[in-house]
Amino acid sequence: MRILLVEDDELLGDGLQAGLRHCGFQADWLRDGESARIALQSEDYAAVVLDLGLPRLDGLGVLRALRGAGNATPVLVLTARDTTPDKVLGLDSGADDYLVKPIDLDELAARLRALVRRAGGQAAPILSVGGIELDPAGRRAYRDGTAVELPAKEFAILELLLRNAGKVISRGQLEAALYGWDEGVESNAVEVYIHHLRRKLGAERIRTLRGIGYLFEKPA
Ligand code: CA
Numbered sequence: 001m002r003i004l005l006v007e008d009d010e011l012l013g014d015g016l017q018a019g020l021r022h023c024g025f026q027a028d029w030l031r032d033g034e035s036a037r038i039a040l041q042s043e044d045y046a047a048v049v050l051d052l053g054l055p056r057l058d059g060l061g062v063l064r065a066l067r068g069a070g071n072a073t074p075v076l077v078l079t080a081r082d083t084t085p086d087k088v089l090g091l092d093s094g095a096d097d098y099l100v101k102p103i104d105l106d107e108l109a110a111r112l113r114a115l116v117r118r119a120g121g122q123a124a125p126i127l128s129v130g131g132i133e134l135d136p137a138g139r140r141a142y143r144d145g146t147a148v149e150l151p152a153k154e155f156a157i158l159e160l161l162l163r164n165a166g167k168v169i170s171r172g173q174l175e176a177a178l179y180g181w182d183e184g185v186e187s188n189a190v191e192v193y194i195h196h197l198r199r200k201l202g203a204e205r206i207r208t209l210r211g212i213g214y215l216f217e218k219p220a
Pocket of ligand 1: 009
């Protein structure tokens with residue numbers, strides 16, 4: 001799952017990016033608010049982790065610009081200041097959740113999963129469609145109750161397809177979910193991962209709509 005991390009502290013940003021990756025999040029990392037504001041106009045993220053104290057444009061400014069543009073991407077605010085006015089201001093400005101530094105990585109990952117889940121209208125932590133189950137927290141997948149081994153990128157593709165079951169997802173959207181800015185995209189990578197997923201889950205579950213994208217069949 002691709003998220004945007006906005007944090008100007010090099011050490012903390014570096015640690016969060018690596019830690020989030022370990023938890024299954026591809027985090028694009030930006031160090032100032034203005035860059036974040038611009039990125040959020042063009043890129044599609046599952047969620048944003050936003051520091052409040054940022055150069056060029058502070059976190060609240062980013063948040064107001066985002067919500068002002070009608071963008072409902074879930075935002076979790078990081079604050080160094082454990083003061084009630086800061087949290088209230090953040091939430092009132094459109095944040096969905098907040099964490100006070102120092103950040104507990106497991107808690108951050110769990111809160112992000114909850115935000116993404118709620119944004120997708122799902123209250124249950126397990127994604128389940130037509131006999132395929134995915135547990136994003138435990139990084140486990142099942143086919144008709146039997147565990148299936150999925151490497152991280154196959155897992156990421158399946159997670160995006162399941163969250164959008166019955167809807168067409170373009171190859172570009174799948175590529176964006178797979179890769180951060182620091183990684184190149186191999187031209188046929190998505191096709192290869194889809195091929196592996198079909199072999200493991202059953203060929204009929206994922207449909208190819210030529211020239212448009214992919215669709216995870218939702219049983220009637
Ligand atoms: Ca800061």
